[in-house]
Amino acid sequence: MGSKVITQDIRAFWNSRAGLGLWAGTRDVIAKQLEIEAISAHVHDGMRILDVGCGNGITAIELARRYNVNVTGIDFAEEMVTAAETMVAGQHLRGAVRFQVGDVQNLPIFSEKFDLIYTERALINLPDWPTQKQAIINITDLLVDQGLYVMCENSLDSLDKINSLRERVGLPKITPPWHNHYFHDAEVQQTKFPGVKLEGVRFFSSTYHLLSRVVNAWLAAQDGKEPDYEAPLNQLALQLPPIGDLGQGKIWLWRKVDEIIPTKAHDTTELTGQDITFESLISSVLWESAGWIDWTALCRDEEKSPPDG
Numbered sequence: 001m002g003s004k005v006i007t008q009d010i011r012a013f014w015n016s017r018a019g020l021g022l023w024a025g026t027r028d029v030i031a032k033q034l035e036i037e038a039i040s041a042h043v044h045d046g047m048r049i050l051d052v053g054c055g056n057g058i059t060a061i062e063l064a065r066r067y068n069v070n071v072t073g074i075d076f077a078e079e080m081v082t083a084a085e086t087m088v089a090g091q092h093l094r095g096a097v098r099f100q101v102g103d104v105q106n107l108p109i110f111s112e113k114f115d116l117i118y119t120e121r122a123l124i125n126l127p128d129w130p131t132q133k134q135a136i137i138n139i140t141d142l143l144v145d146q147g148l149y150v151m152c153e154n155s156l157d158s159l160d161k162i163n164s165l166r167e168r169v170g171l172p173k174i175t176p177p178w179h180n181h182y183f184h185d186a187e188v189q190q191t192k193f194p195g196v197k198l199e200g201v202r203f204f205s206s207t208y209h210l211l212s213r214v215v216n217a218w219l220a221a222q223d224g225k226e227p228d229y230e231a232p233l234n235q236l237a238l239q240l241p242p243i244g245d246l247g248q249g250k251i252w253l254w255r256k257v258d259e260i261i262p263t264k265a266h267d268t269t270e271l272t273g274q275d276i277t278f279e280s281l282i283s284s285v286l287w288e289s290a291g292w293i294d295w296t297a298l299c300r301d302e303e304k305s306p307p308d309g
């Protein structure tokens with residue numbers, strides 16, 4: 001099966017999910033909420049923002065609700081864009097948001113560059129690393145000098161860590177869905193991209209994935225049940241800081257710089273800031289947690305649908 005066929009299948013898959021409201025982009029709404037908070041941490045008033053692979057626009061709309069920003073969301077699935085336009089109608093926003101059809105492999109022409117661009121589980125839908133690498137180049141080309149690309153995507157290495165814990169307690173491995181190609185950390189972090197430097201890596205979903213994919217999954221298995229995405233134990237992660245380097249959801253922060261002094265491959269040991277020391281734990285407990293959306297209440301009555309990425 002060629003990659004063109006796969007691309008068409010993936011677009012059809014996302015078009016088919018456009019009507020699922022809060023579950024359109026993922027069934028895992030707690031992970032989604034953690035993503036919004038992690039992306040939002042890099043936003044401030046006055047920014048021009050591009051959301052690539054915006055889906056039905058939940059994050060873009062939330063950012064424009066919180067900040068006086070100008071957000072453009074693009075997605076290659078036309079029905080997602082239509083759903084986003086419906087979603088934003090009648091909302092009271094501090095900023096502005098607009099949506100258009102666009103493919104990260106052939107980005108539209110914009111009249112201005114952006115202060116901040118993010119992807120939220122969009123590039124994992126590309127078929128392989130060379131295509132993903134080119135997408136990162138396409139995206140960072142659209143940044144102003146000192147602009148930031150917040151690449152919120154899934155890491156195979158972090159999933160492997162969760163899987164090794166699952167194996168220890170007798171749970172089966174989790175494999176990425178058919179339409180996803182998760183990132184290998186070494187490929188991302190050892191590649192030199194023109195005009196950008198890797199500023200940091202954030203393991204924002206580490207606590208959540210330990211709780212949901214190991215502890216809660218194990219408890220459910222003891223009762224012979226399927227784990228519930230909105231289980232109380234999973235929700236606990238919304239009140240806790242990210243601890244450790246587990247969790248497939250990760251953020252790589254890319255800063256646009258005029259000139260890069262050549263170095264060795266990016267060394268992320270100094271970039272993560274996620275050591276589990278008592279001091280770091282205490283300081284992260286003070287982590288800002290205001291402004292959570294009550295997703296679980298919003299989703300309670302919705303139709304069940306499968307997980308995805």
Ligand SMILES: C[S@@+](CC[C@H](N)C(=O)[O-])C[C@H]1O[C@@H](n2cnc3c(N)ncnc32)[C@H](O)[C@@H]1O
Nearest residue numbers: 014025053054055076077103104120122125309
């Ligand atoms: C996992 S969903 C996430 C949607 C949204 N970012 C969110 O978090 O709710 C992935 C999205 O990426 C979009 N996508 C996949 N490949 C794309 C491409 N080549 N160009 C633009 N969008 C793409 C899909 O249509 C889908 O809406």
